[in-house]
Amino acid sequence: EVQLVESGGGLVQPGGSLRLSCAASGFTVSSNYMSWVRQAPGKGLEWVSVIYSGDTTYYADSVKGRFTISRDNSKNTLFLQMNSLRAEDTAVYYCASGTLDWGQGTLVTVSS
């Protein structure tokens, strides 16, 4: 059974950093493209970043230059390093394997 468990969310001040993790089980993160998708409170879904099996990465314009997606195949874990955080980055962050399997999400709140 595929399972994705996000962690690392929390309250951070504007300009701060957070690192989100997504622990995978039931498959290997290196075998499929993996993504981060976010949802601001009461809003719709926004694709943040994707990493392909060949390590090609893409980012939404809204996070380019501030966020970095990566994975650790030995830990079967996906990461999202978020720097220079802004209030508008406040959201639930989901990791997804392909587009089929999603985690339960982790809340990031950027506020002073």
Next chain:
Amino acid sequence: DVVMTQSPLSLPVTLGQPASISCRSSQSLVYSDGNTYLNWFQQRPGQSPRRLIYKVSNRDSGVPDRFSGSGSGTDFTLKISRVEAEDVGVYYCMQGTHWAWTFGQGTKVEIK
């Protein structure tokens, strides 16, 4: 970015009656490999998104056959043949043809 426009944004439906959601893209979603990467997701209250349909009309495993997807090019439709209480939630179309992948605004399905 490709803009995905859904209608209606709110859909009150009587139990047992059909429902239909339209999704239009600002450019063709036909990829260079001939596939059209248009997905439909359901998000029940308090839950993560769940993929229902991939590549326009392919139903995911475990998805009831009352859900169907159709369309081509820039115009797509999700139909529920007979709405059940468990279908309450927000439905999103999503294009995976052009980066940045984008979602529609969401259509809230509720029971009258």
